[in-house]
Amino acid sequence: MDRTHEAVDVETSEIVGLIAYSALAAMTRLAKDGDQAPSIGTHIEHARMSARAFEIFGQLEVWAEHRGLDLPTAAGGYSGLFDDLDARTRPTTWWERSVKTYVTVGAFSDMLLQVSELHDLFDDDSGPWDLGQGEWVRANLAPRTEKDPQLAARLSLWARRVAGEALGLVRSTLFTHPELATNDPDTVDAIVAWVTKRHRERMAGIGLKA
Numbered sequence: 001m002d003r004t005h006e007a008v009d010v011e012t013s014e015i016v017g018l019i020a021y022s023a024l025a026a027m028t029r030l031a032k033d034g035d036q037a038p039s040i041g042t043h044i045e046h047a048r049m050s051a052r053a054f055e056i057f058g059q060l061e062v063w064a065e066h067r068g069l070d071l072p073t074a075a076g077g078y079s080g081l082f083d084d085l086d087a088r089t090r091p092t093t094w095w096e097r098s099v100k101t102y103v104t105v106g107a108f109s110d111m112l113l114q115v116s117e118l119h120d121l122f123d124d125d126s127g128p129w130d131l132g133q134g135e136w137v138r139a140n141l142a143p144r145t146e147k148d149p150q151l152a153a154r155l156s157l158w159a160r161r162v163a164g165e166a167l168g169l170v171r172s173t174l175f176t177h178p179e180l181a182t183n184d185p186d187t188v189d190a191i192v193a194w195v196t197k198r199h200r201e202r203m204a205g206i207g208l209k210a
Contacts, residue, residue, distance in 0.1 A: 008069040011179040015121060017074030018173070018180065019112050020060045024075065025082055026105050026131060027053035033101055033133075038094055049131045081173070085165045091158075095141065099155050099208070100162050102137045106202050107166040110195045111173075115180050118187070138205050145207035156209040163199055163210065170195055 008016070027050045034046030064071040085104065091097040116122055145152035174181045174188045181187040203210040 008064070008067045011119060011182075012121065013069060013074045014077070014177050014179045015112075015115055015119060016060060016064060016069065016071070017077050018177070019116070020057055020064075020071055020075040021078040021081060022108050022112060023053050023056040023060070026050075027057070029101055029105070030131065030133060033097055036094060036097060045136060046133075049133050049136070052131045082169070085169055089162050089165055095144075095151070095155060096158050098133075098137055098141065099159050099206075101133055102202065102206070103159055103162045103199065104166045105131065106134060107163070107170055107195050107199055110198045111170045111191060114191045114194060118182065118191075134202065142206045152207050152209075156203075159203060159208050160210065163203075167192065167196060167199065 030046050030050035030053060034043045034050065037043040037046055061071055063069075064074070082104070089100055091100050141155075145155065171188065171192050174191060175185075181191060200210040
């Protein structure tokens with residue numbers, strides 16, 4: 001994330017604010033997941049993931065400071081973004097909680113990557129999007145769903161419910177903040193289609209049906 005002397009326009013402020021807020025939301029979600037973890041080892045692993053999310057926020061703070069951007073104000077514009085999704089998708093088991101995070105963090109990470117690439121925002125190719133949670137779920141859940149068809153079926157239904165909310169939120173966010181997709185409805189459709197495709201690939205990676 002270079003470009004240390006460029007002024008920040010409205011579009012860039014919207015994008016960086018969304019990334020910053022999403023990083024804080026992911027940090028909180030992963031910390032809560034860790035608090036509900038079935039073992040101390042899993043708790044520690046999720047604490048590390050949560051810390052990575054805050055590292056992203058810290059990097060954005062430096063990036064914003066160099067450009068005179070008020071990051072708390074930019075991020076605050078998205079306050080409560082995930083509240084309705086969370087209210088409608090309350091997990092009842094540990095694996096439901098993990099799958100919910102896998103789906104929502106994955107979908108929003110994909111959207112943010114597409115938006116930042118669309119605006120050529122950062123100098124690196126991919127950005128610091130991988131918090132490690134996806135890899136953890138693939139390593140720990142996929143072997144279980146392969147051996148337990150009932151678990152796979154149950155979590156597939158749950159994942160579809162969460163995905164419906166998450167993908168709907170991706171679309172509504174892009175329409176509510178049109179600068180993110182360069183004020184182009186066709187670009188919104190293209191981003192949502194790509195995020196949906198990536199979601200299906202992630203589901204296949206843990207043995208669930210999208």
